Amino acid sequence: MLKPSTDWQSSDVAGDDRTDAWQEILSGSYREWQVPQRLPATFYAHLRRHDFAGAEIVETVCDPCVGERTKRQVRRDDDLFIGVQLTTSGRERFKIGGNGVEVSSGDLVVWTSDQEVKFEVMERLHKVTLMIPWSLMRERLPERKQPPTGGRIESRTGVGSLLAVHLLALSNEIASLDSSVQGSVSRSTLELLGIALSGQQQASTFDASAVMLQKVQDFILQHLHEDELTPARIADGCGISLRYLHMLFQRSEMTVSGFVLHSRLQACKQALSDPAYNRFQISEIAYRWGFNSTSHFCRAFKEKFGESPGEVRRAAITS
Known part of the structure; x- marks a missing residue:
């Protein structure tokens, strides 16, 4: 007692x-x-x-x-x-x-x-x-x-x-x-x-899957710079199975790879609009957030935002 x-x-x-x-x-x-x-x-x-x-x-x-x-x-x-x-x-x-x-x-x-x-x-x-x-x-x-x-x-x-x-x-x-x-x-x-x-x-x-999904998304955001940020790498880093990882993303609007791409593009757009990154070339910004092909980055960027990386940077400079 x-x-x-x-x-x-x-x-x-x-x-x-x-x-x-x-x-x-x-x-x-x-x-x-x-x-x-x-x-x-x-x-x-x-x-x-x-x-x-x-x-x-x-x-x-x-x-x-x-x-x-x-x-x-x-x-x-x-x-x-x-x-x-x-x-x-x-x-x-x-x-x-x-x-x-x-x-x-x-x-x-x-x-x-x-x-x-x-x-x-x-x-x-x-x-x-x-x-x-x-x-x-x-x-x-x-x-x-x-x-x-x-x-x-x-x-x-x-x-x-x-x-x-x-x-x-x-x-x-x-x-x-x-x-x-x-x-x-x-x-x-x-x-x-x-x-x-x-x-x-x-x-x-109380939703354990929602908690784990948030944990996985946080892990992805912390490792966007990694070239090989594959679903297998993410699952291993979060201590879950690859099957469970894909199941978690079924509840969201994106696949695992789709979320990684979306997050990388958002990070790059933010950098291109930030004067602190003006001294970096567009290719350097792309590589900084995990892209290994400048042409692929530019295509994906324009498809998502309707503008090229260069156009976003020029608009930020002249605004």
């Missing part, structure tokens, strides 16, 4: 023991989890947990890692908890049930402990999570008959924005908050959450 207040750091644990210790502290703070991949001895994490009038506030900073709540672990858990997570920095990818989402700074996500969940931290993460027993939420929000579904809460505007600011302030002040007022603050927190949940994006917006 964890104490009402916990302050845990990986630096207090021997390197070889950090995987087991991390799994244990995760399970004590977010229900039962497992860490399926051994962590490096340099892995860093810092977790602070405070009881909060029957709920818990958990603030976590951690290096890249993965974790999962399996069907077996879900079945062993008698109590249903609702997790409301605010990401303040870094990136994390969730798979909740059959759906996925990637979150970054400012995003609010809701998940429930009765679903299989996987997470992957992709860069050092800082997050604040409110862990609420469903029994407490049902008591304080009697109009809510069912637990919330996993999904995003709009956090950039409106009540969701207020909730995000509130969670961050609560995390910063919980250690000094007098126990005599925690009940009142808890009721206000849950009322604010209830309003925000009424506008929640449903789990159907």
Whole structure:
């Protein structure tokens, strides 16, 4: 059992023991989890947990890692908890049930402990999570008959924005908050959450394929300069199969190769319109973004934009 207040750091644990210790502290703070991949001895994490009038506030900073709540672990858990997570920095990818989402700074996500969940931290993460027993939420929000579904809460505007600011302030002040007022603050927190949940994006917006497609497109944009940016190279670079890569692009208006060509032409047009590139020849700009034939570049450019590269450059100079 964890104490009402916990302050845990990986630096207090021997390197070889950090995987087991991390799994244990995760399970004590977010229900039962497992860490399926051994962590490096340099892995860093810092977790602070405070009881909060029957709920818990958990603030976590951690290096890249993965974790999962399996069907077996879900079945062993008698109590249903609702997790409301605010990401303040870094990136994390969730798979909740059959759906996925990637979150970054400012995003609010809701998940429930009765679903299989996987997470992957992709860069050092800082997050604040409110862990609420469903029994407490049902008591304080009697109009809510069912637990919330996993999904995003709009956090950039409106009540969701207020909730995000509130969670961050609560995390910063919980250690000094007098126990005599925690009940009142808890009721206000849950009322604010209830309003925000009424506008929640449903789990159907969790789309693992859309997340992966965005990852692939980002990879392409970062490697446009490579001559051999083939579908096989892209699939290998993103850790997916060639078949899955083509399947992802079936949902867009372009093929893989079509997206690469489109992106290269857009980059070249932008450069041709930018005075900073005036000293570069058109062929140099074409080669800079992965074309290996000037004639092919010029044909593709005019077909797409209705103007030759030279015409675009002259128009930019005279404008």
